[in-house]
Amino acid sequence: MMFTGIVTAQARVVKLSRSKDGGTFLFEFDEPFHTMLGASLAINGVCLTVADATDKRIRVVVMPETVKRTTLSHLEVGQRVNVEPALLAANRLDGHFVLGHVDTAVQLLKRQPVADSAVLTFELPAQYQDYVVEKGSVTIDGVSLTVTAVTSRSFSVSLVDYTLTHTNLGDLTIGASVNLETDILGKYVVHLQKAGVSND
Secondary structure, three states, X not given: OOEOOOOOEEEEEEEEEEEOOEEEEEEEEOOOOOOOOOOEEEEOOEEEEEEEXXXXXXXXXXXXXXXXXXXXXXXXXXXEEEEEEOOOXXXXXXXXXXXXXXXXXXXXXXXXXXXXXXXXXXXXXXXXXXXXXXXXXXXXXXXXXXXXXXXXXXXXXXEOHHHHHHOHHHHOOOOOEXXXXXXXXXXXXXHHHHHHHHHO
């Protein structure tokens, strides 16, 4: 499946059940959300399969690896999540290529208001530094964003008012954990460069 990082809906956690083998999550929408059994959705940037659906509720089952690597393990009842259906071949690509395969969870270090927007700075673990570049793309909780600055330990993104009000990124407080997916194209470029160096 593929996504673009353009969030089209939000839902709230209404029920959850976690175990060492993963978990089950029930989400509810304010407005009817049309999907089907077996469809793929990006929920906070995590690609998940719909196990049950009504016009306003969906249930998903989460595997242990997904719980371990993402912030789904921290979700609480009442919390808002970003939702994006899988990309159709005929759709416009307004964001960037997003797989819904989260690399890791990172924390918000700083939040700076700038007019009607905000600059958010997140930690950047050492093993992902090669994949995050200034003016490159990242996905934070399923939202496609452009990197505005990078240091050895952090990266920043700028959020316009629309993104702050139409996604759960507007709710973030210092120390909050989010799902980070780095750009898949950057991953392949870095991999090929490293493979070329090792083969010389």
